[in-house]
Amino acid sequence: MSAADLMAVLFSDYLRYDFDAPENTANDHLVFSKGHASPLLYALYKAAGAIDDEELLTFREFGSRLQGHPTPELPWVDVATGSLGQGLPISVGIALAASRLEQSDLRVWVLCGDSELAEGSMWEAFEHAGYAKLDNLIAIVDVNRLGQRGPTMHEWDTSSLAARASACGWDVQEIDGHDLEAIDAAYTKAQDADRPAVIFARTKKGSGVAAVEDKENQHGKPLADPEAAVEELGGIRSLSVSVQSPPPPKPFEIAMAAVERPTYQVGEKVATRGAYGDALAWIGSIDEKVVALDGEVGNSTYAERFAAKHPDRFFEMYIAEQQMVAAAVGMQARGWKPFASSFGAFLSRAYDFVRMAAISDADLKLCGSHVGVSIGPDGPSQMALEDIASLRAVVGSIVLYPSDANQAVQLVDAMREHRGVSYLRTTREATPVLYEPDEAFRIGGSRTLRSSDDDVVTLVGAGITLRECLSAADELAGKGIAARVIDLYSVKPVDAETLVAAATETGAVVTVEDHWTEGGIGEIVATTLADAGVSAKLARLAVTERPGSGPPEALLAAAGIDADHVVAAVERITNAR
């Protein structure tokens, strides 16, 4: 109710949107960053003729697409909101794609709450949009003074917020959000601004109904007397609004540089993070939809190799991982295929954004470099040791962990073709190339590198621990112990069939991972075997104590995940049989 006037003016005179053709690329975007205003959004859809009264009344019912917070199950919704502070940064991504990639004239309108301006991610968005001079982005802040449990920090004093937005390079207005003429004038000025525009609109929560207007403790609660409220608002009416259609879409062209598919010689030492950069540059040359974003570490993730070849499709997002992931989500809402990279450890900064991306059914490709203790001297703050656990626990996600450079190239291309949230885990250290460039790898696959009928144990590793497994297998062979070695490069989904067969045939399994013991490869293997009803001796080697700094080899040994520990584990569990 606080934002109804704001949205009424937007729908009648400013928004350009064909509700019969939400796929029209020339449509404006409207993002409700304050997703809890969903009743308003759905009422607007009803007024615009997109849904009918009957559907409107299914609000929050089981099976209805009118959920408590908007999701793209509704064709007019780009992205799920409801975790505050995400709609604006995602809209920055939409605006970046529209202006930088597509040279489109569309506008991105975002309805924000005032409470969510406490989220730092909103200020990442203000900063980046101002820096990128996104004149197609208009944020409307519904300053209704009241959060869920009480007043906001600034209530109706918008001066501090306005000064900050202005300092970020935005066109800033402060208005009465219930003054229709003021709203109208503000929208006209905002859409003509040569920079991103924000309108701080002072409003009253529950506007128009005295029983709740500007009162605390009413958040998310039904009215005590809805009939009286309807009467007070002017009685039952059936308002409809004619939303103007957009101009025809304009064609655009993408510059395509030719880049050869990278290949590496078996035995050469190459870091998979390097292969990621090479592969990204390559797929950028075969698929114009591929774009890349990085969090100011492109010389470590090697996203800089994409930037060098395809500068128009590369986005430097600086040290703002939430904005980086949000921008990627925004870009995919316009059909782009974004690859966003940082140190794996720092992707944890954007975990809520990845969680919400999955609810948005987003096509989001992530790459986290510098995983595990094997990064060495930089110490634990830089080591991703929880990324498998956390990113597996994202609905529908894919988690890949390449063990050599040629495989990494193929998995990056598989991520390009896969639609959904996917994550590639890359290694800092150079490791030996194991596979020929033309060997095939797929999401959900694995590779058995050593196998014989005499195998008495199966070693399961991926990434840098596969190298340790192979060394261990060599040493064990010298002792007359035959070990099967499986490269579990697809962590989710996992190749259960191969694991179950190997456990059944060898009777003993050792898993080795450069990751905490919780939620990683060991638990995946244990669960896979338990689900299949297969009993095998199991040793799970993983990182269990907080590491420090040191050479990679010393840290692998200290964590108990190097070849020596694999050998010891094999001897322990096979002797125990």
Add this chain to the structure above:
Amino acid sequence: MSAADLMAVLFSDYLRYDFDAPENTANDHLVFSKGHASPLLYALYKAAGAIDDEELLTFREFGSRLQGHPTPELPWVDVATGSLGQGLPISVGIALAASRLEQSDLRVWVLCGDSELAEGSMWEAFEHAGYAKLDNLIAIVDVNRLGQRGPTMHEWDTSSLAARASACGWDVQEIDGHDLEAIDAAYTKAQDADRPAVIFARTKKGSGVAAVEDKENQHGKPLADPEAAVEELGGIRSLSVSVQSPPPPKPFEIAMAAVERPTYQVGEKVATRGAYGDALAWIGSIDEKVVALDGEVGNSTYAERFAAKHPDRFFEMYIAEQQMVAAAVGMQARGWKPFASSFGAFLSRAYDFVRMAAISDADLKLCGSHVGVSIGPDGPSQMALEDIASLRAVVGSIVLYPSDANQAVQLVDAMREHRGVSYLRTTREATPVLYEPDEAFRIGGSRTLRSSDDDVVTLVGAGITLRECLSAADELAGKGIAARVIDLYSVKPVDAETLVAAATETGAVVTVEDHWTEGGIGEIVATTLADAGVSAKLARLAVTERPGSGPPEALLAAAGIDADHVVAAVERITNAR
């Protein structure tokens, strides 16, 4: 090298710190938010006589406490840094504790990088410190213009940053960070300000060595000619600095309200989130070190019940989960026992802060409410479904998931007594009280509610799914199928002994959880049994598809985790034996 002049002036004339007594509560704090400046920090320790040359040369070596980024393994370091954008928000927590709780005169000095000002968390800190008027907080921003891969957005133009900080209510100065007199004057003004103070100091990366000074592509790289650099800097010297000691600590008093331990009647329906609020208010009355923080949802998490009884120890952090967790980390650095709460889903926003808290060996207690699909109509954006997986994968963490209100009270008290990162998962819906108030529950325990020699299956649940397990057991009993029921309220550490015995005795296990299938209770149980070499039929019921809105019962049924699905799973796996 860019910040050496800034820190030299600080150490010689401003910092009040007894390096022989880091436990002295009157010491100032010095936080290197730009943790990668660790060589400078360690050099300062050496100059102050805290460490010697020999130890300084162990930098980044295995086993050395002089890690790549600072951690509290060094007694003068409060918190681990190295994930950028965390030191300032944590310092806000230190400053809040010192001023609001302890009425201390100490100051909190924070060295920040300019690159990290792209992180929204830094602006959450600027906002909150300004709002709280923390005049004991002084941020020094080393504006050296260069990030790891190139120039920052603003380079040496600090005007935008300064305007924003000023709008947040800070005292702001912009100086030449190599002008010793300017630094001196700025510190004097900053420490006398009646508000938080920030000094934007324009500096040169690699200052003083022409080969690298203000040059790109030198980040984190050793000098090509260190001898020449030493010569250029004035030759080998052994500088020492006498750091002034603080004044004697001042005593302070905490107001203690009397609150009875909450108890609930068996059979009564109480939400565990309500029990959390009641318990928090209670432990606040028996332990003056308990403080509480909430992310503007205290009327949902019920942290408001603590606030009502102990207003001086309650901190409203608004919708800024990163700042909330960071403030808690800062407070525990001063010996407080902080409980920080929000919706479980939104704690994912602060995941990197929890990860780093564990590296800081912090005493951090978290509570996430509104977990799982059983929250009902608000939809998936509000449902924590990944919290067990992600928060288990934090080194040394504890994860608790109470199944009734009396148990929740005991677990909250157990969290108070436990030192480390712990997480309590609470349920939105009211569920039946199962246990008497005086039944004992402990971290690492479980409770077997139904057990007989005839049991042919074990049902494992926690929280709302325990209720479903009990209903299923009743229905199965009617069919002549005896089911053991285990309340797995301690998810990490888990009671392996009880699980293994139950699986061995009953031969079949059904796990039921309101959480994604990845990294949750099912995988924990499967892994526990596999580690023990126990083979049992296993069915893991968990959420596998993106839920929508609806009544809790409908959503539990749709996810396949209600009593009916438990019965069906039991029939399926026991028939299969």
